[in-house]
Amino acid sequence: MSAADPFRLDGKVALITGAARGIGAECARHLANAGARVMLTDVLDDIGRDTAASLRASGAEADYHPLDVTREADWERAIATTIDSFGGLDVLVNNAGIEIMGAITEVSLDDFRRLMAINVDGVFLGCKQAVIAMRPGGAAGCGGSIINMSSVAGLIGVPWLSAYGASKGAVRMITKDVAVECGRLGYGIRCNSIHPGVVASQMADSFLHKNQALSGGTASLDEIRAAFLQAHPIGRMGEPADIAHAVRFLAAEASSWITGVELPVDGGWTAT
Numbered sequence: 001m002s003a004a005d006p007f008r009l010d011g012k013v014a015l016i017t018g019a020a021r022g023i024g025a026e027c028a029r030h031l032a033n034a035g036a037r038v039m040l041t042d043v044l045d046d047i048g049r050d051t052a053a054s055l056r057a058s059g060a061e062a063d064y065h066p067l068d069v070t071r072e073a074d075w076e077r078a079i080a081t082t083i084d085s086f087g088g089l090d091v092l093v094n095n096a097g098i099e100i101m102g103a104i105t106e107v108s109l110d111d112f113r114r115l116m117a118i119n120v121d122g123v124f125l126g127c128k129q130a131v132i133a134m135r136p137g138g139a140a141g142c143g144g145s146i147i148n149m150s151s152v153a154g155l156i157g158v159p160w161l162s163a164y165g166a167s168k169g170a171v172r173m174i175t176k177d178v179a180v181e182c183g184r185l186g187y188g189i190r191c192n193s194i195h196p197g198v199v200a201s202q203m204a205d206s207f208l209h210k211n212q213a214l215s216g217g218t219a220s221l222d223e224i225r226a227a228f229l230q231a232h233p234i235g236r237m238g239e240p241a242d243i244a245h246a247v248r249f250l251a252a253e254a255s256s257w258i259t260g261v262e263l264p265v266d267g268g269w270t271a272t
Contacts, residue, residue: 006254010035013086013140014251015078017041017069017126018096020048022201023149026240027093027247028052032060034248036091039082041067061086069096069122075129083133089140091251092130094123094148097167099203101210104162112163119167120174123148127178127191135187143188147250148175149243150193152266160214168195172262179260190259192250197266198228199238232267 014031018024019040028038032055040055040062042048048064055062063085067078082089097119100111127146134144153161154168175193182189198207212224219227229237246265249255264270 006256007249007252008035009091009248009252012036012090012251013039013082013088014091014093015039015041015082015089015130016093016095017067017122018149019093020044020051022203023196023199023240023243024093024095025051026244027095028055028062029060030241030244030248031091031093031251032058032062034252036251037061037086038063039078039086040064041078042096043068067096069094069126070117072125072129075125079129079133080139083139088142089130089133090142090144092126092144092146093247093251094126094146094171096122097149099161099164099207101160101164101207101214103160103214107163115163116167116170119164120170123171123174127174131178131182131187131189134189135182135185144190145251145255146175146178146189146191147247148191148193150175150195150262152195152197152264152269154193155195155262155264155270160211175262176260183259190250190255192255192259192261192263194243194246194250195262195264195266195270196243197232197238197264197269199240199243201240231269231272233269233272234267236267238265238267 014036016028019028020042032038040052052062052064065078065081068074100115133140148171150171151168153165154172179191
């Protein structure tokens, strides 16, 4: 592929949150394979360092930096370290997040606030600090692409996910507001959200087991899994690579006229 290929990321620098494992790690691999230099961040330091080392062993330019997305000072340090290490910041993937399941009558206010702190405060702070760095005159100053990981639960109602759905709906709107603001100000910064369906991961396994428990034990795990498979008209659950491909597209120049978009990557779930 030539350097002019609009799907390549040669010379770009990307920071990915929640990148120690799962979807975040797969996004880091895909962006690195497309030519980007990648900074993996997480609170799972040992796993994150191992993931970054694995990428380097495969020939990628990759490093790891600890980041608690709820702490603004952590964001400032992570972005400064990324720019110092790799010479810029062109792509931010706000992937870090947690899920809490339960009837709205059973979810505690403390749990709701903890979920919102990670899923919403973390995205807000990431967008804020990335815009400060990417905008003209910023420490990176060349514009860029911000990609926020939302969920189908940010688009449609899903039982037992009132807290999680509220957080992912907030991510959807933060994305649109940042996209319009940065566009109007001429910052050269795009912002889009991705809305996965059920993707094979540790979080998905927990989601299926909790659905079985919340059903009162009347359905087997295989029956719960089959029901969610049926919710995806394409006939299968997602893989981390399905999400990473979308992230790569939104990070690349191929999507240069796309901003403020909510992109379902859900096997057709939200089309039904």
